[in-house]
Amino acid sequence: MTSVNREIHLASRPTGWPTAENFRLVETPVPTPGPGQILVRNRYVSVDPYMRGRMNDTKSYVPPFALDAPLDGGAVGEVVATEAEGFAVGDHVLHGLGWREYALLDAKAARPVDPDLAPLAGYLSVLGMTGLTAYAGLLEVAGMKPGETVFVSAAAGAVGSLVGQIARLRGAGRVIGSAGSPAKVDRLRDLGFDAAFDYHDAPVAEALSEAAPNGIDVYFDNVGGDHLEAAIGAMRPHGRVAVCGMIAQYNAVDPPAAPRNLAQVIGKRLTLRGFLVSDHGHLRDRFVEEVAGWLREGRISQDETVVEGLERAPEAFLGLLRGENLGKMLVRV
Incomplete structure (x- = not known):
């Protein structure tokens, strides 16, 4: 040594x-x-x-x-x-x-x-903090139910890619992801996302409306900014947002311009909840058992x-x- x-x-x-x-x-x-x-x-x-x-x-x-x-x-x-x-x-x-x-x-x-x-x-x-963040945020914080439409930002990243796969395995009706390049969009489709878009190609609100014409029920937020604004606009009544991160503003010197439609939270009766994975350690055993099973079966990848x-x-x-x-x-x- x-x-x-x-x-x-x-x-x-x-x-x-x-x-x-x-x-x-x-x-x-x-x-x-x-x-x-x-x-x-x-x-x-x-x-x-x-x-x-x-x-x-x-x-x-x-x-x-x-x-x-x-x-x-x-x-x-x-x-x-x-x-x-x-x-x-x-x-x-x-x-x-x-x-x-x-x-x-x-x-x-x-x-x-x-x-x-x-x-x-x-x-x-997949079996560490990253996987538990995806699992807890989607299933406990956002409380996703089978049949619901889920939107994930930064969906080709470590957490986002797992959120989309877990949503699909747990019975989501439709899973949508945003990413930052054509190659990442292609990878999301390979992972089983029903729709994916490159946020450089069009305003996020426009792209999300095309991917989810009937609205969304759950938004897993890794980005903030224009993605959060678009998700609020697309939310059905009683929709839920799990706020995991806001990478769009981590390096910003000035306050973000969006979301400008936060008042919709009232009329739509939305829930926006920030969370830390450290608050969800009680899920670890269940998470490891379920995700390790998916890994063995080849049903999830990281x-x-x-x-x-x-x-x-x-x-x-x-x-x-x-x-x-x-x-x-x-x-x-």
Whole structure:
């Protein structure tokens, strides 16, 4: 085992769109575990849209990233040293100290995973936080019922692509997705979406009206802005919106112009509910059982865009914000 650990630090806080200069690759000594701790050699780390908000020094549901310190996030890896009962060298674990090669953590902060049940990367995507976000948001937050029409924005992304597939498997009457390129639209059709459109081709409200002429019942929002405005306009009475993210405004300096039709929420008796996946841990066992079954049967899949090398983690994150990924964006360490 090498004595050098590489980490990605936040060098400065971005204003608007982040750049490569906001990150720094730093070498530190590989730490040694103390009582109750394990040392993990990370194999995959996750980069996710919510991380952009943590780069700002503002109060939110999670603390901001510290300057001149490693960023963190989902990671999966192999235990290479242990001083904790219940963990042996060679075990594989899921944890929250990504953006580094070696992670030192308390054993209680790690969750064992089985590489024979699914590939390691799958525990950061379809069987991980990404999958649970899709499952909980669609079925518990939005309360989708069989026969309903579901619209998903950023539908070719990690969460959105799973939302559409779960909706189909759970009996949605019609599933519609928006994406940012013709290739992504084609992929959504391959995944079983009934309709899909490229939001660059026409105003979102116009494209959604064509795809769902009778309206929608559920909107899974990953984008905000003009997508949310279009969804409100297309909603049937008592429609529900699960607000997972608003990537359209994460890098905005000025307040968003849309939605301008928020008053329709009243007359249509709509429900708009934001959520965090951390509030839905009680669903984990049911989620894993159901989704793992779909995986075994070949009825659900997760696209992955894998960038090689920890030093390219900032590049992967910036590509994610630009929509360059298909499915889950991962860095192989």
